[in-house]
Amino acid sequence: MNKSTDIHWYPLRVTYSRELLLKEFLDSDGVENFIPMRYEYVKKGDRKIRKLVPVVHNLVFVHTSLERIECIKQSPGFSLVVRYIIDRETHQPLIIPEVQMRSFIAVSGSYEEQIVYLDPEITALQKGDRVHITGGIFEGVEGIILRVKGDRRIAVCIQGVMAVATAYVHPSLIEKIED
Structure with missing residues (x-):
């Protein structure tokens, strides 16, 4: 296997809040990508407008090879903008497992207001069972089952x-994953 041509999910930092510009470029180039979004109310004049905005500014998930990312980084307008998030243990660009990313997209891909985004340290400290959602x-x-805001x-x-x-997910729709 050639690590530079293998296709994986990579989280990328995009400086100067240009994540939507990078997404537009990737979409036009046929590169699969994902930015978690949510609706926010923005004041424009004396009116409030509901606008779709990134949950975390400067973060884009890209499904491609390292070789392709290097080409994107050399594209005009992106040479100083796109940076890898580095794995602290391997000192290599962080790779997100396919199953984990698909689950993440399934949950955060809906713009439902009941979705809560968490700091990864919060979930790392919780003791929870690994579960699989079977319906709905x-x-x-x-993912991992835990209590957030009482649910x-x-x-x-x-x-x-x-x-x-x-x-909230009803218990009848949750199946524990045995290690």
């Missing part, structure tokens, strides 16, 4: 980057 809108998602939720963590928790 989050069917197929794998039982499933947290999907991307180690060292961020975590997202589902809305």
Whole structure:
């Protein structure tokens, strides 16, 4: 296997809040990518407007090879803007496992207001069972069960980057994953 041509999910830092500009460039180039978004109310004049904005500014998840990312970094306008998030143990660009990223997209891909984004340290400190959701809108998602704001939720963590928790999930839709 050639590490530079293998396709994985990579989280990238994008400086100067240009994440939506990078997304537009990647979309036009046919590169799969994801930015967690949510609705916010922004005041414009004396009116409040509901606007879709990134949950975390300067963060884009890209599904491609390191070789392709290097080409993107050399593209006009992105040479000083795009940076890897480095794994502290291996000192290599952080790779997100496919299953983990698909679960993360399934939860954070909806713009539902009941979704709660968490700091990864919060979920790392909680002792929870690994579970699989068997039905409902989050069917197929794998994560850790924990209590957030008084409700039982499933947290999907991307180690060292961020975590997202589902809305309340009924216990009948949760199946424990045995190690």
